[in-house]
Amino acid sequence: MSLNVARARRNEALLAYAFLFPSLVFLAVFTYWPILRSIWFSLHDVVLGDPEIFWLGAENYLRLLDDGLFWKVFANTALYTLITIPLAILVALLLAVALDSKLRGIGLYRSAFFYPVMIPSVAAGMVWVFLYAPGYGPINEALTFLGLPRLDWLYSSKWALPAIMLMSIWKYSGYFMLILLAALKLVPSDLYEAARLDGVSAPQRLIHITVPLISPTLYFVIVIGLLHSYQIFDYVYVMTQGGPADATNVLTFYIYQNGFQYQDIGYASTLANTLLVFVLGLIGLVSVTLGRRVHYLGER
Amino acid sequence: MATVILQNVCKSYGNRKTVHDVNLTIEDKEFMVLVGPSGCGKSTTLRMVAGLEDITAGRLTIDGRDVTDAPPQQRDIAMVFQSYALYPHMTAYRNMAFGLLKTTRLSKAEIDGRIREAAEILHITDLLDRRPKELSGGERQRVAIGRALVRKPKVFLFDEPLSNLDAKLRNRMRGELKRLHRELGLTVIYVTHDQIEAMTLGSRVAMMSKGELQQVGVPMDVYMRPANTFVATFIGSPEMALLPCRADAGGVLGHDGFAAGVALGGTELPSDVILGVRPEEVSFSRTAGMARGQVERSELIGAEALVEVALGEDRITVRSAVADAPEPGEQVGLDFDLARVRLFHAGTGQAIDRQG
Numbered sequence: 001m002s003l004n005v006a007r008a009r010r011n012e013a014l015l016a017y018a019f020l021f022p023s024l025v026f027l028a029v030f031t032y033w034p035i036l037r038s039i040w041f042s043l044h045d046v047v048l049g050d051p052e053i054f055w056l057g058a059e060n061y062l063r064l065l066d067d068g069l070f071w072k073v074f075a076n077t078a079l080y081t082l083i084t085i086p087l088a089i090l091v092a093l094l095l096a097v098a099l100d101s102k103l104r105g106i107g108l109y110r111s112a113f114f115y116p117v118m119i120p121s122v123a124a125g126m127v128w129v130f131l132y133a134p135g136y137g138p139i140n141e142a143l144t145f146l147g148l149p150r151l152d153w154l155y156s157s158k159w160a161l162p163a164i165m166l167m168s169i170w171k172y173s174g175y176f177m178l179i180l181l182a183a184l185k186l187v188p189s190d191l192y193e194a195a196r197l198d199g200v201s202a203p204q205r206l207i208h209i210t211v212p213l214i215s216p217t218l219y220f221v222i223v224i225g226l227l228h229s230y231q232i233f234d235y236v237y238v239m240t241q242g243g244p245a246d247a248t249n250v251l252t253f254y255i256y257q258n259g260f261q262y263q264d265i266g267y268a269s270t271l272a273n274t275l276l277v278f279v280l281g282l283i284g285l286v287s288v289t290l291g292r293r294v295h296y297l298g299e300r
Numbered sequence: 301m302a303t304v305i306l307q308n309v310c311k312s313y314g315n316r317k318t319v320h321d322v323n324l325t326i327e328d329k330e331f332m333v334l335v336g337p338s339g340c341g342k343s344t345t346l347r348m349v350a351g352l353e354d355i356t357a358g359r360l361t362i363d364g365r366d367v368t369d370a371p372p373q374q375r376d377i378a379m380v381f382q383s384y385a386l387y388p389h390m391t392a393y394r395n396m397a398f399g400l401l402k403t404t405r406l407s408k409a410e411i412d413g414r415i416r417e418a419a420e421i422l423h424i425t426d427l428l429d430r431r432p433k434e435l436s437g438g439e440r441q442r443v444a445i446g447r448a449l450v451r452k453p454k455v456f457l458f459d460e461p462l463s464n465l466d467a468k469l470r471n472r473m474r475g476e477l478k479r480l481h482r483e484l485g486l487t488v489i490y491v492t493h494d495q496i497e498a499m500t501l502g503s504r505v506a507m508m509s510k511g512e513l514q515q516v517g518v519p520m521d522v523y524m525r526p527a528n529t530f531v532a533t534f535i536g537s538p539e540m541a542l543l544p545c546r547a548d549a550g551g552v553l554g555h556d557g558f559a560a561g562v563a564l565g566g567t568e569l570p571s572d573v574i575l576g577v578r579p580e581e582v583s584f585s586r587t588a589g590m591a592r593g594q595v596e597r598s599e600l601i602g603a604e605a606l607v608e609v610a611l612g613e614d615r616i617t618v619r620s621a622v623a624d625a626p627e628p629g630e631q632v633g634l635d636f637d638l639a640r641v642r643l644f645h646a647g648t649g650q651a652i653d654r655q656g
Contacts, residue, residue: 188383188385190381190383190385191385191387193350193352193381193385194379194381194385194387194447195387195398195399196351196352196371196372196373197350197352197372197373197377197378197379197399198373198398198399198402198403198451199372199399199402199403200398200399200402200403201402204402208398208402209387212389213388213389295388295389
C-alpha cells in the first residue's frame with residue numbers, strides 16, 4: 001500500500017520534471033548561461049570581433065567606480081524611475097477609479113486610455129518626436145496658445161529627460177490602469193457604501209479603503225514598473241540617442257553604447273551585471289518595505 | 301424623536317418600476333421589519349432610506365427633516381449589511397473608530413469611550429485587536445453592529461443581517477438584537493425575507509410584495525388578520541391552506557370536499573370566496589367531521605406531526621399530536637374552527653371583513 005503510494009508520488013514527480021524540462025532548457029540557454037557568460041566577460045578584456053581575451057580581474061569594476069559618465073547615467077536612470085513610475089501609477093489609479101463605473105460607453109473610454117499600450121514603442125517614440133518638435137510640434141503650439149514660452153524639448157539638456165518621462169507616463173499609465181481596474185472590480189461595493197454612510201469623503205475612501213485593498217496589485221505594479229523603467233532603452237534610442245550631452249543617457253543605452261558602439265564587451269558586461277544586482281537589490285528593498293504593508297483581502 | 305416617514309416613495313430603473321408608492325411611518329424607538337420574498341423591493345426601500353439609492357419620486361423625512369435628496373452622511377443613520385461590510389484591513393477597533401475619526405471632531409478619548417462601551421454591550425471587548433478574517437461570522441456581525449452603535453445615529457438600518465449565519469447562531473443573534481433594541485431604545489428598520497425573524501423581532505411588520513406594501517401591523521395582528529392571500533400564506537409555517545369555495549347568501553360554503561356554514565355578521569359574501577385555514581384551526585374529527593379527505597403524507601417533527609390531507613383538488617395541513625397522526629392513505633374526518641378561519645375574495649385575494 002505505502003509502497004504503491006511512494007511509487008505513484010515518484011511517477012508524479014517525474015512527470016512534472018518532464019513537463020518542466022523544455023522550459024528549463026530554454027531558460028538555461030537564453031538566461032542563465034548569458035548571465036554566467038557576462039560575469040566571465042566582465043572579468044576580462046573582451047573586444048567585439050577580437051579573439052584575444054585578457055584576464056583583468058576586478059579592473060572593469062574599479063573603472064566603473066571612476067567613470068563619471070556612468071554615475072551621470074546612473075543618476076539619470078534613477079531620476080527617470082523615481083518620477084515616472086510613481087506618477088504613472090498615480091495617473092493609472094485615478095483613471096482606474098474614474099473608469100470603474102457602469103456608465104454607458106465606459107468600454108470606449110477604457111479602450112481609449114489603454115490604446116497607448118498597444119502602439120509599438122518605436123512608433124510611439126516617433127509620434128512624440130513630432131509632438132515635441134520645437135518648430136512645428138503641437139506641444140509647442142499649445143504652449144504658445146496658452147501664452148507660455150516655447151521649449152526646445154528633446155534638443156534641450158534641461159528638458160529632454162522630462163520630455164521622455166512625460167511620454168513614458170502616457171505609455172505606462174494605460175497598462176497600469178488596466179491591471180488596477182481589474183483589482184478595483186474585486187473590492188466589494190458594500191465597503192464603499194459603509195464608508196459613504198459613515199460620511200467618509202471620496203478622497204478618504206480612495207486613500208483608506210481602495211489603496212489598502214488593492215495593495216497586492218499596487219505592489220505588483222510597482223515591481224513591474226521598476227523592472228520596466230530600469231530597462232528603458234527604446235524611447236531613448238528612437239528619440240534622443242542619449243543626448244543632448246548625455247542628458248537622457250540611461251543604463252541600458254550606456255551598456256549598448258559600450259558594447260556595440262565602442263566594442264568593449266567586457267565593460268558592457270560589467271555595467272549589465274551592476275544593473276542586474278542593483279535592480280535585484282531595489283526589488284528586495286521594495287519587498288521588505290512595501291511588501292509588509294500589503295493587505296490581502298482573504299476570506300470574507 | 302427619530303420618526304421616519306416615507307410618503308409615496310417610488311423607485312424606477314428606466315421604465316421598470318421596482319417600488320410603488322410606499323407610505324410608511326416608523327415611530328421613534330420602534331422596531332419595524334420590512335419582510336417579503338426576494339425581489340419584493342424591501343432592500344431597495346431600505347437603501348433609499350439610507351441614501352444609497354436615489355428616491356425616484358416621493359418624500360422621505362427623518363426626525364421631521366426632509367432628507368429625500370440628502371446624501372447618506374447627512375441623514376444621521378447607520379446601516380448593518382448582510383455581508384457585514386467590515387474593512388478587511390482594519391482591526392475590529394479600527395473598523396468601529398474609522399468613521400468617527402474621519403468625520404467627527406470627537407477626541408480620541410471620547411471615541412475610545414464609545415468603542416469600549418459598545419464592545420461591552422456586544423461582548424466583543426476581547427476581540428477588538430482582531431482583523432475580520434480572524435473572527436467568526438457571529439463575531440463579525442457583532443463588530444458590524446458595534447460600528448453602527450458608536451455612531452449614535454437616529455436610525456439603525458439592518459439589511460438581512462442574520463442571513464449569513466447558521467441556524468443556531470441566527471437564533472441567538474435574534475435574541476441579542478431584541479435585547480439591544482429594548483435596552484438602548486433604538487429606532488430600527490430591519491429587512492428580512494424570514495417570516496420568523498419578522499414575527500419575533502418586529503414591533504410592527506411591513507409586508508411587501510412586487511414592490512408594493514401589502515400590510516403593516518403588529519406581528520400577531522398580521523398573523524391573525526392577514527389583509528390578503530399573499531400575506532396569509534407568507535406569514536406562518538406551515539402555511540395557511542387556501543380552499544376556493546362557492547358561497548350562498550346564508551353563509552354556507554360549498555367545496556368539493558365539504559360544505560360548512562360560517563357566521564357572517566351581516567356581511568354579504570361574493571359568490572366565489574377563498575377559505576383560509578391555518579394548521580392549528582383544523583383538527584381530526586372523532587365523528588364524521590365537517591369534511592372528509594385522504595391523508596397524503598405525515599411528517600413527524602418532534603413533539604407534533606404535520607399531516608397533509610387532500611380535500612378534492614386542494615391540500616390542507618393539520619397539526620396533530622404524534623400519537624393521533626393517521627397514516628398516509630387513511631380516510632379522515634376534519635373539523636374546522638369556524639370562529640377563527642378567514643375568508644378572501646376569490647378574484648382580488650383581499651380579506652373579507654366579517655363582523656362577528
